[in-house]
Amino acid sequence: MAPSKPPSTHAQPTLAQLRALIAVVDAGGFGEAAAELNVSQSSLSEAVGKLEDLTDRPLLRRSARGTVPTPAGLRAVTHARAAVQAAGDVLLAAQDDGELSGVLRVSSFRSAATHLLPPVLVAFRRQHPAVTVRLLDGDRAGTGEHLVRSGQADLALIEGDSAADLRLTPLLLDDYLFIAPQSRGTQPVTVQELADSPLLLSPRGDACFQRIETYLGRLGIETSGATTFEQDSVTxxxxxxxxxxTLMPRLALLPVPDGLVTLPLPEPLTRPLVVAALPWRAGLPLIRAFTAALVESLGAVPADQLTNPRSHVWH
Known part of the structure; x- marks a missing residue:
């Protein structure tokens, strides 16, 4: 078989061709991508075909799971996302701080989206009515970071104090609490009680379970026998x-149902909540303004509402 010829050094892909490739990869098929972009399937196929002509190799293939990228397509789509994002950032960078517009995609896990984001969104919309903020699901461990790195999100609210290649802005420390039936009383929690009690925890794949598993492991407590539930309300x-x-972060508990007691753990466990962005995009006016709105909003929340380790009985 003759070797593939190298791609032309003169012809360059267009943004439309790159967007077509991204759309098909994300949608998993030409029909779905065409509907998402509101274009004909034939024009989408033509755009991807021209891109494949430039690379002189297939970038997509049909499979039982739909249309999926080839190894070359996987490498290409990463750079396609970066190129399309960079083209859009030219316009974002030129905006004035007081006249922001466009779409801002923010990934967040459920408890932060429920309790932290609503007041920020209200204030931000009032100040910047021409900006549309779209919320993306970031509940699974690592989802928010992936969405930011891949260009599918502009910002992500995530747990943790380190993430390679991302700019992190600290927001708050959310402490984990011990939750039991109200009849237990408010006497201090011991390591032995944690070891002896049936554990009801969040799904094993999420960041909360992983943090709790590490914490209990340091105390010599196994989580292999824990029962897990998808919904916090069920737990x-x-x-x-x-x-x-159960053990839950304070934010995930709100609002707390009747009949429960919440207490500090024998040794403190917290999750740092931060907002993450790509370093070279963190200074864009739109991203910078929303990050500042988050920090300002949380600075107005009394610290003891989120980090006070006092016990609480909820009636």
Whole structure:
């Protein structure tokens, strides 16, 4: 078989061709991508075909899972995302701070989206009515970081104090609490009680479970026998009826159902909440303004509402 000829050094892909490739990869098919972009499937196929002509190799292939990128397509789509993003950033960089417009994509896990983002969104919309903020699901561990790195999100609210290649802006420390039926009382929690109690925890794949597993491991407590639930409300209902205890971040508990007691853990456990962006995009006026709005909003929240380790009984 004759070797593939190198791509032309003169012809360059267009942004339309790159967007077509990205759309098909994200949608998993030409029909779905065409509907998403509101273009004909034939024009989308033509754009991808011209891009494949430039690279002189297939970038997509049909499979049982739909249309998927080839190894060359996987490498190409990474740079396609960066190129399309950079082209859009030219316009974002030229905006004045007081006249922002466009679409801002923010990834967030559920408890932050529920309790932290609403007041920020209200204030930000009032100040910048021409900006549309789209929220993306970032519940699974590592999802937010991936969305930012791949160019599918502009910002991500994530847990942790380190993420390679990302600019992190600290927001707050959210402490984990011990939750039990109200009948338990408010006496201090011991390591032995944690070891002896049935554990009801979040799904094993999420960041919360991983953090709790590491914490309990340091105390010599196994989580292999823990029962897991997708919904926090189900977990708390089980705890309320005496079927076990759980550990949750304070934000994830709000609003707390009746009949539960929350107490500090024997040794503190916190999760740092930060907002992440690509370093070379963090200074764009739109991204910088929303990050500042987050920091300003959380600075107005009394610290003891989020980090006070006092016990609470909820009636």
């Amino acid at each position: 708390l209902g089980m705890v309320r009826h005496g079927l076990g205890i």
